[in-house]
Amino acid sequence: MNKRVKHNTDNYLTVIKKNGLCSIQDLGRLSSQHLGFSAGGVADEYAFLFANYLLGNDQNSAQLEITLGQITFKAAQDCTIAITGADCSVYINDNPIKNWQAHQVSANDIIRFGQPKEGLHTYLAITGGIQSQQWLNSQSQTSTENRLSFGATAIVEGSKIELLNTCFASKEHNQHTAHINYKRQLTPSLFYNNIQETLILRFIPQPLFLGLSSKEQDLLCAHLFTISSDSNRMGYRLSTLPEKIITTITNLPKPTLSKPVTFGAIQLPSNNQPIVLMKERQTIGGYPVLGAVIQSDLFKLCQLRPGNKVQFMPTTLNFxxxxxxxxxxxxN
Known part of the structure; x- marks a missing residue:
């Protein structure tokens, strides 16, 4: 289960300064929950896939997920990078570079990330991906597994991020990738449009929500929830439910046994403050569940900070x- 790789000592990025969070992420260990381990994986799959797309990487090529920026790397040798997600006003040496684009880096260049004004997670992808130890067929790091010494060690100042031999894109590769990107224009601003105002979280209702009257359902969906300061990669905690439906919710039948939980489940603990489960969620839970937020909206939710507002809107599994x-x- 714990796969080791042969490290290349020639190709790496060195972390020379770190104030925020940084971890290696891919799409996660999707078949591990029955073993009691979180699926983990990249928080914002749209930004992650976009970065690999820019470089012509495999969709699951591991990247660095940088939370709230404030990190600096030094390149040991030439490499090709792409940066997506929250805009950290990145510099290569003294030159500002643009987000959502690929860039060439030379040996001994310094790549510096500031703190983003909006959003949380920024993605640094390298041509060919990152080379690191796997755990349960994934390179993704989670806080729990880091504490248990599973997978790659946590990234700290002085860490060397190992790269593959293909870390520098050839002229032919760049021409091919530019051709693909020219033919398939993607517009990130459309995906993240207005999420800093009020993000609408579309969800698939569960019996707890369906047990409310239509008037109470409308009241819950019209309510503006505020993201709490104790939100993290495990779950986004929200402000309290509308007072007018708390009594009804309290009196509805509740589960008596714990059961498996899913990405996006809207749990309702006894304090009536909903929790939307995220990538590092636990594997089972006993709280009642209002429904499950659709995944494409969760990739936007993970970019919001405490104080941002969200609303719920019911939808269907087919949608x-x-x-x-x-x-x-x-x-693709």
Whole structure:
């Protein structure tokens, strides 16, 4: 289960300064929950897939997920990078570079990330991907597994991020990738449009929500929830439910046994403050569940900070599947 790789000592990025969070992420260990381990994986799959798309990488090529920026790298040798997600006003040496683009880096160049004004997660992809130890067929790091010494060690100042031999894109590769990107224009601003105002979280209702009257359902969906300061990669905690429906919710039948939980589940603990489960969620839970937020909206939710507002809107499983399929097809 714990796969080791042969490290290349010639190709790496060195972390020379770090104030924010940084971890290696891919699409996660999707078949591990029955073993009691979180699926983990990249928080914002849209930004992650976009970065690999820019470089012509495999969709699951591991990247660095940088939370709130404030990190600096030094390149040991030439490499080709792409940066997506929250705009950290990145510099290569003294030259500002643009987000959502690929860039060439030379040996001994310094790549410096500032703190983003909006958003949380920024993605640094390298041509060919990152080389690191796997755990359960994934390179993704989670806080729990880092504490248990599973997978690659946590990234700190002085860490060397190992790259593959293909880290520098050839002229032919760049021409091929530019041709693909020219033919398939993607517009990130459309995907993240207005999420900093009020993000509408479309969700698939569960019996707890369906047990409310239509008036109470409308009241819950019209309510503006505020993201709490104790939100993280495990779950986004929200402000309290509307007072007028708390009594009804309290009196509805609740589960008596714990059961498996899913990405996006809207749990309702006894304090009536909903929790939307995210990538590092636990594997089982006993809280009642209002529904499950569709995945394409979760990739936007993970970019919001405490104080941002969200609303809920019920939808169907078929719609959720169509939205996710359409997102993935953009990067095929």
């Amino acid at each position: 959720a599947q169509q939205q996710l399929s359409a997102l993935y097809q953009k990067f």
